[in-house]
Amino acid sequence: MPRYALKIEYDGTPFAGWQRQADRHSVQEAVEMALKKLEADAPGIGAAGRTDAGVHATGQVAHCDLKKDWDPFRLSEALNFHLKPDPVAILAAAQVPEDFHARFSANERRYLFRVVNRRAPLVLERHRAWQVLNPLDADRMRAAAAELVGHHDFTTFRSSICQAASPVKTLDEISIEEVPIPHGVEFRFRLRARSFLHNQVRSIVGTLERAGAGSWAPEDVRVALEARDRAACGPVAPPHGLYLTAVGYPSDPFA
Structure with missing residues (x-):
């Protein structure tokens, strides 16, 4: 199962923060919902940092696993299409080794x-x-x-x-x-x-x-x-x- 790194920009104003929550909309939820438009059984994603409610990002990084071998540019374009109208953008995508972890690999x-x-x-x-x-x-x-x-x-x-x-x-x-x-x-x-x-x-x-x-x-x-x-x-x-x-x-x- 190929692993991809995503560089993400977002306006944190309407979100309850990065991390998925049961009763409030989060950035993680927005990205995961977009991924499920591409692959219905796409698993959850991990991020480099769990930003709080109202905090913005111009260089957040997350990783995801997908069944399909996606061209990184097409993956970012497809995710950006499905992220509308949330104020979240995938700035870049890249295929990475399967042991890459957005949080734990960061230095x-x-x-x-x-x-x-x-x-x-x-x-x-x-x-x-x-x-x-x-x-x-x-x-x-x-x-x-x-x-x-x-x-x-x-x-x-x-x-x-x-x-x-x-x-x-x-x-x-x-x-x-x-x-x-x-x-x-x-x-x-x-x-x-x-x-x-x-x-x-x-x-x-x-x-x-x-x-x-x-x-x-x-x-x-x-x-x-x-x-x-x-x-x-x-x-x-x-x-x-x-x-x-x-x-x-x-x-x-x-x-």
Whole structure:
């Protein structure tokens, strides 16, 4: 049974998250329903990351097994036809070895979090970015972010319902890009690691926002990290600013 990797883009606004749920529509369900239009007995799929409700993706990866030996381009075209009108697109498909696993074969994940800093309400981007009204200082946020890069116990920055066996992770990079926009500025937080804890990115960005606003000193972020206590975390940023942008593998299946 051939196995295929799918690179997926989606707007998370109308979904209850990636993972299939009994009573709410999910991205996984949308893709699996499209697959069943091609092969009625197509089994379930696995993904690199279980994004939460409202979280978007421009580079999610999933794998599926099909009976037919599909041309990857025709497979992506057929799935995109059957995914309508859900805001989900298959950007690419590739046949992969049968031991490829979208989650367990991955060695890197990249996220983007968008913060728009302006007074006027967001209209076109209101489900695509977190709007912060008061000015933020990029240098203060970068200094605070530097306290989190590296190998740490991230208990403070993970959800209380996180199911990971250990809170210890290596955060390889946090960069903060400052992009001028009409009547404001957009801050683009980019985070890279082999894997992340549940709500880790949103917890980090929400805490860094406090540093940028002047409510926290950069060294307060280090104190919060060392506390290893969820209560020491800053506010959790909302889901709609978050994007899963890329998943890395030892060998790129879409190259």
